[in-house]
Amino acid sequence: MVPELVILPPADWAAAVAERLIASVSERPEARICLPTGDTPRPVYRCLVERVGGGDSFASATIVALDEWLGLPPGDPARCEVRLREDLLAGFFAPPRFVPIDADAVDPDAAAAAHDRVAAEGLDLAIVGLGPNGHVGFNEPGSVPDSPTRVVELAPTSQAAAQARYGAGRTPTRGITLGMDRLLAADELWLLVTGAHKADVLARALEGPETPDLPASFLRRHPRLVVFADTPAAAGVSPR
């Protein structure tokens, strides 16, 4: 499948993604949407809150968390749940329903299974970021298109990224992620990528071989994949 490629200057990128999301939800107010955390989507969430946070256009939507660290204390600002609440949901006068991943469950496998059941009810839209090692959510290298929602051991590069961001004492080694299967089953799939440091991995994801070494390469199998990249991130992608 040939994805739709939306390439924009960094200054315009976040607002354009936010506008497209606003348009999707206005078409389908009860949309069920999987959302990521990380540096990439943050400016999109800021724009979204600025544009529609005071209204009720997202009030009937459902946000499903993409992934979560295991082993961080409740309320830890590094938690994906906390980031989504603070960076997005808190900005809504009438927030959408939110389904986080229960990282405090006694049995993380049961928590993953419960989250999988939520995704199995269907996702209208799955939005994902791109890990520096080609991971999607926490579908680390080794993941395949039918990898399920599960507890995962984080790749060393993901642990190092967490350590760099959150400090040495708070380096989770495991996480829970929605499976590649659920992401590929969503009606529509958006890949968000910004920054020159992602240019090489994005080019390989879109134009290299499909391989478990780079799970994002399997996203091309989705019939409605939209890639939103800023110009530095898209520097290695062939012109269409």
Ligand code: GLP
């Ligand atoms: C993290 C998360 C992903 C995220 C990715 C990119 O480890 N598990 O869901 O999309 O890495 O993060 P960033 O946007 O900060 O580059």
